[in-house]
Every structure is written in C-alpha cells, then in structure tokens.
Amino acid sequence: MQLIKRCPEYVSGYKEFCQELYDHNIVYFRPTRPESIDEDWFSRTKEWYEKKELGLIEGQSPSLHYWAVDGDKFIGEFQLRTEFTEKVLTDIGSIGYGVKVSQWGKGYGTEILHLGLAIAKAQGMEKVLFTINEKNAASIHVCEKLGGRLEDTIDAYNEAEGQHRLRRYWITL
C-alpha cells in the first residue's frame, strides 16, 4: 500500500470510498459528498486543493491530502494539517484519515498512519495532535497502539458529530 497525491486515475475508487462512509453513516470522518463527484470533479477542484495545501484558503490550516492505494484498489485517505490553529487544537486535529468500510480490520488504517507520520516528520513537524470522539473505539485503539499520549478530554461540537466528548492525543515524531 502507498500514499499518493490525488490523481484522476483513482477518482472512481475515491467516490466508492466516500459512498461507503456515507452509506454506513460514519460521522467521524466526513469525505466529499459522493453525488458531487462527477466527470469534472477532479479538474474542478484541483486548484482549490492546491491552494489548500499552500494554506491559501481563508480561515483554514494548510492541509496536505493523500490517497491510500494498493495496486489498483482505492483504500483510504490521509490528511495532514501542518499548523496548530485553534480549530486544529479544539476540533479537527493534525490528522484526518479514513479507510474504505469494506476494507476495515485488515491493517490498512495502521499502515496509513505509519506512512502518514513519516510524512509529518519529513514536513518538519515534531509532534501531531489526534482529536478523537471518545465513542470512536477503533481509532482510539490505533492511535494508542502507535504511541498516542492522552492529554485530556474536552467538550466539542461539530455538525456531523453533534455535541460530543473529544479525546486529544499527542504523538511525538
């Protein structure tokens, strides 16, 4: 498995990944709405993602986006926010990632994080913050397995998850 930059060849796989997360009503990681991913979607959003990577989208932390693929199979997504803005610290964390629901439990989530943490280190980051809904047992398990150190649990709110308790974990790189 590898993490690659977004590219047109995997758009249909990406759409299936988004569809599965929506179909299973997964609120912990909200990908693109599948119905918006049409033939023009990649070219239509390319410039926006490039700006996002450079931190040029008003009010948003710079965010690197990768797709996890295994041969021609689309596996998941990895996002890295490289600055500790207020929103990163109290809501979204440094890392957002997800695995296609039909591929859960095969070690892909752990592998994505291994590769993703190496990217964070190469970006010059010394630590990353994971923010995890306390009901998200699988993500908590993977984070703790990779050395996540619990700092605290805070009250949080966002549209997808509603009011919830949010665990904040640091991983030192």
Ligand SMILES: CC(C)(COP(=O)(O)OP(=O)(O)OC[C@H]1O[C@@H](n2cnc3c(N)ncnc32)[C@H](O)[C@@H]1OP(=O)(O)O)[C@@H](O)C(=O)NCCC(=O)NCCS
């Ligand atoms: C979290 C997620 C990425 C894990 O992906 P995955 O490919 O299933 O991960 P892995 O197979 O590498 O590991 C899953 C681990 O969680 C464990 N696990 C799964 N469900 C669990 C549960 N309910 N309670 C405790 N542990 C659980 C598995 O046993 C496995 O542990 P092991 O490696 O020690 O055997 C995946 O569930 C997902 O995409 N969830 C929705 C998006 C999300 O929550 N993203 C993170 C936001 S913070």
